[in-house]
Amino acid sequence: MQGRRLRTAVAIAAVTALAVGAAGCAESERDGDSGEAKTGGTFIFAGAGDPKNFDPIFNDDGESFRPIRQMFDTLVTHKPGTAELTGGLAESWEHDESGKVWTFKLRQGVKFHDGTPFNAAAVCYNFDRWYNMKGAAAQANMIYYMDTFGGFAKNEAEGAGESVYNKCEAKDDGTAVLTLNKYKGAFPGAFALTSLSIASPEALKKYDADTVTQNGDSFAYSAFANEHPVGTGPFTFGGWDKAKGEITLNRNPDYWGDKAKVDKLIIKIIKDENTRKQELRAGTVHGIDFPAPADRKALADEGFQVIDRPAFNILYLGINQKNPKLKDLRVRQAIAYALNRQQLVQTKGPGGAKVADELMPDTVLGYAPDVQKYEYNPEKAKQLLKEAGAENLTLNFYYPPDVTRPYMPNPQEIFTILANDLQAVGIKVNGVPRPWNGGFKDDVQTFGKHDLHILGWTGDYNDPGNFVGTFFGRAKAEFGDQAMTDMFEAITKADGTVDEAGKKAAWEQVNRDLASKWLPAVPVWHAPPAIVVTKDVEGMVASPLTDERFNTVSVKQ
Template sequence: MQASRRKAAVALAAAAALAVGASGCAKSERDGDSGGAKTGGTFVFAGAGNPKNFDPIFNDDGETFRPVRQMYETLISHKPGTADLQGDLAESWEHDPEGKVWTFHLRKGVKFHDGTAFNGAAVCFNFDRWYNMKGAAAQAQMIYYMDVFGGFAKNEAEGAADPLYNKCEAPDENTAVITLNHYKGAFPGAFALTSLSIASPEALKKYDADTVKQNGDSFEYSAFANEHPVGTGPFTFGGWDKARNEITLNRNPDYWGEKAKLDKVIIKVIEDENTRKQELKAGTVQGIDFPAPADRKALEADGFNVINRPAFNILYLGINQKNPKLKDLRVRQAIAYALNRQQLVQTKGPGGTKVADEFMPDTVLGYAPDVQKYEYNPDKAKQLLKEAGAEGMTLNFYYPTDVTRPYMPNPQEIFTVLANDLQAVGFKVNGVARPWNGGYKDDVQQFGKHDLHILGWTGDYNDPGNFVGTFFGRAKTEFGDAAMTDMFEAITKADGTVDEAGKKAAWEQVNRDIAAKWLPAVPVWHAPPAIVVTKDVKGLVASPLTDERFDTVSVG
């Protein structure tokens, strides 16, 4: 990899310091010898939930990103098995001393799946498309874009801020220059976000990609998003059979790098965890993700390859302050003291799970070891509720079904344990189960129907803004925290601090204040997720970011 210059080198060094995962797998087979692995055949992987669609910018969940990552590429990516950055569609990059102007030197000879050329103009078309997106429904669905770039040319969505993005220019075919309005600590890591994958401009225009319609609590997306996704990746879209719950990806014979070893990848959506396990044992699928903690040893004993990823994630209990009683810090603290998180770790967490005291792992810059901790203390919880006059209040506690997340291996079991803890100190809990896509996420993130919810995050890159800033950097419907302007300002200041020592100190103070002053949610645990494949599957490199690519995989 050609390293970036100036302050980009600092960001790369920070990412390299994480270097979690299999260091022996750090070299991508795309750039080297295939090692004589068998080519051809089909790899069937069991997904835990349906994707929302295949337009990267409108998505933010792993079940959608799994197929998207095989079809699309980003300017920068992560070296397999680590959180270290490497060139992807951009071979190298640099920025000016202020961190505002980013110049990308693009890979030559790359074609989109529709045969059109990838070049500087295509990069700018994508960034300008996102910046100029119209319609409140479209903007509200661009969650990652809003977290990174703040706002749009014309803000129509609730919560959008002044835009960070300024412009993109293509001085020649092999260069793209992106100008920001000010420095942001997320870069260059954010350029590796799957949501910021580069799509074919011709396909985006042909299939009306920008059309997003809202119908009540649901959204409708374009033909591009559902039927004609076009990227530059090693696999092309082969179809989404919704009746069979199968997504087919075909080997891209014109891929710019080393071609995928497989002819085909099928992602078979199997929502029930036990059914996924049974199909793995029956050989109808060759891989599953996020096995139940209790199943890992048994699967290993049966000869399956259980690959543990490092825990670069967080599960949290979100609190919605739209409920007036939950605006009272004492009530939110009572919720935190009521939870026996250590027991939850021991009974429901995968091996190696740790109680979380902050909203990011301790390997990330800005982690503060001296934050206020909420040890299990039901008596303290009852006392706070009495002081706040909130004894016996009812909490509508939402949790998702038909999904298993890296940080949340069994949502219903986690909900049950947390709900029991809350009821034991005097809360009344009304559990509301909703399907992950087309239900839970909309109810929580778009409409704020809940009082409590469980959700989490797997880091996209090694920066505090990607954790704390993503959750609490601006007002969000899911937390009902619009009044916490001092929290937003503190996070913005920390994220804009260029000096490394100053940035570390600023984020440490943010973490202290989140725990003691604001408490918009309660951190629950950091859990190491696993991925399981049959013994005839070779070449799969597990990612701490759950960013697995299947072009190196062979079967047989």
């Protein structure tokens, strides 16, 4: 176990150094004035899309996680501005030699927003809730839980397997003991997942949190998820005005940690990128996320604080092998050769972006420098399509035009360029724009309606399983790869390897095979996303995980 801790610390140090350097550069460029930040007032941040809901376990996207992170806490968290683990609701944790029994020493005196006590029984209630979740619709929306634990007490969702979770015991109010069925390399990092935030058991029961219903392609969630989310975080829920596109959060005066400096936090949903920028300049919002690469210098020159995060992410072109033509490796390779990714990086990537050869950053254990690479070669693409008998291929390419993501600053432009590359080698592309929540994600990740899609990932913690394992560790509608059992087995074996050298070798081989033998997706780029705030904002700590907590923020009065 000591070897694994050492490896994690080294990998995290690289990400931490980048984060500190980026924050330092932004700080040095700030305009100085005599105004003083003080507590009180309102901080208004522009969100790029609607949240799905506020129940952590049913979410997996940044627009939903942004408000959730302000209201909820996890057992383990990250030191601000880094990927380094530190205590959250658990002050400390340890595991036995097998890596299957985890003991958490919990913070004392913590209360949920509804006044009920946080204790070991509450921790176990949450873990047992997730494990015993009923209904295919509910289980299908627990994407992070599935990726982490693999299955439920009774599997009803497609693709679920045997659960890693075994049981949780409250030894006393301050000690929770979690037992797993097998070692999993994701831990302890996965205990910091926002989706595994700890909610009030009383509120979960009172507001019928486990009810998720499906009507065609749409899902409906409980009163807990939409109207009464109750955690232990620095802000409490104040309402979601869908007509105005505003989420209001209020300062929690009883927070166990550093209390919020502002009285009110408003997340204002502004889906259009230019409108977000205009409102920042007008002063009607104090911060925006993911500015267009071309806007960064202008905003900095105007006196705004443009803070770069390290590129701990990946953008990829996903390929759905439910289409029989796409089952042929030669066709998938042709798609890879057809993409002029270097030109895309140069014309649309943020400063510091680089072409990706693998589906995780090179700072993560298991990155293999000798994978097969797909340099831009349209003639090679045409040859492979001819060999596969796919010269008249037509593909439905799904993309979300209404959001800006850390790894995807302008989906419309990225789609257009990639589609043009594909059409240049003879592939006909039908573009299918769908809204991020209530459209694109359901069509792609739940129903698998697409042939191609663009999507990506910002790492939640520094482990290969959080990248490659999350994408390809089990069958998913997103990739239509149910028959790739050798891929699933290889990833499961790598994730369960305790020996440090063996783990590294296993993940490197997975990455080689992903590039040469399986190719379920084409990696596009790693891009450093930025966050921008006005010169009146102090205390914004940018995270390489895009895991910003706004309790540190104040606004000059």
